[in-house]
Amino acid sequence: MTPPSKPRPSAGETLHQRIRSDIEGRILSGEWPPGHRLPFEHELMDTYSCARMTANKALSALAASGLVERRRRAGSFVARPKVHSAVLQIPDLKSEVENRGERYGYELLDRQKRGATREDRGRLEVHLREPVMALRCRHDAADQPFALEDRLLNLKAVPDAALQDFAILSPSTWLVDHVPWTEAEHRISACNADEVVAGELAIEVGSACLVIERWTWRSGEPITAVRFTHPAVLYDLVARFTPSS
Amino acid sequence: MTPPSKPRPSAGETLHQRIRSDIEGRILSGEWPPGHRLPFEHELMDTYSCARMTANKALSALAASGLVERRRRAGSFVARPKVHSAVLQIPDLKSEVENRGERYGYELLDRQKRGATREDRGRLEVHLREPVMALRCRHDAADQPFALEDRLLNLKAVPDAALQDFAILSPSTWLVDHVPWTEAEHRISACNADEVVAGELAIEVGSACLVIERWTWRSGEPITAVRFTHPAVLYDLVARFTPSS
DNA sequence: AGACCTTATTTGTCTATACATATTACGTGG
């Protein structure tokens, strides 16, 4: 392997960062194709005159990012990415709208405290009759309906929520600031607006909507299930991916 | 709309992993709220009887994952996450279908080599009349139309693609194996099927479709732009997030 | 009080070494 060959404009790079970006460059340029065995740690020690820990740090980081795969006794190999992975940022709607430079509006449509019904149980993994709160509200951007939020909250996990009326502050905003979570899952789909949704979003019956559902847990205990329904014409989800990040 | 099943804990931990998950637990349980200063590296050395490198590794990993923020001379602090971020996995459709245990089918609908038109230029950042390839094809799952793929390829960046007829092998599958990329952007939206799309996907005109668009670059050079259109009833995108991953 | 300098503390990076662990490669005996 030839020593450092890449343009290195960033003077403030540390050694293991430099090793990492050198290797990354070779992989992404196609010089080292998927399956190619990259230098052993002791070879990197020689070419960069560093300790093994330093080479290890670079390779471990590359492995963590999924660009390379490491096998004991065999070596490190350029991974063959089977999936496009990307970091999806799902911001709080209030900041999303304000970042667009538009006026944000919020209206609570419905708020019910109740014992969990059979249907609720299908959404949230709570037991029958345990206390939950069901919320429906609308988020507006530039005085136009932007999203419908349909949320079920587990009051056993978040008792403080029972004290909130959510008339001014949206449940999403309140939750982000008050409730930590450990696991979340998102499901993104599309649907045709039925009469109720079309009415609330001021769109034609049947228009396509983008639906984002999210379930949140804290240490296995369900916290909330929420569904955002956006008019398709007003909202796209954007996800970016760069391997070096 | 059933909620997904809970994630599971793991076993067989190394020391720095244990330190990390201990801290993670305290943060996620709310015991250490956002802004809280967590123990210094030398304090962790004492409580876990380990070297500083080991404590450092744990804290660095937490910082990399975004859960904590570190400042020299000040210490390490629990970070306040502002957005829900999640890793979105967008698999190759062939593997996606086969992982569901269904029969995968592929049909090429149209293939054109041409100089870039004005419209193409809007999709792909190429100059007028530069060689591109436009492809339309259909992916089936269990003999039902599953996705429509509409792709524009920059032949200047990927000249080998001109030799492929894509009659058997889908362009997505070929590209994954042959063309490395450095940046990608995804846009996820919804639309109503027009007559053409409805016909090709064998669904009603007007049914909601989930649309995933992807642009791919290599070192700033555009490689391809692709749009997948899925019948909403057949396909959901799923994204998971656990801080420990 | 405010501007400036000094010091102490904490994190960031790196070296050198050690032993553990997984897995390939090889050689031996059946």
Next chain:
DNA sequence: CCACGTAATATGTATAGACAAATAAGGTCT
């Protein structure tokens, strides 16, 4: 030829020590 034990090798994890860089906290001088 195959099964099995053994050695070689690359990675995984950890220790202990060193210096560099950033910066919060104090102290001094004006």
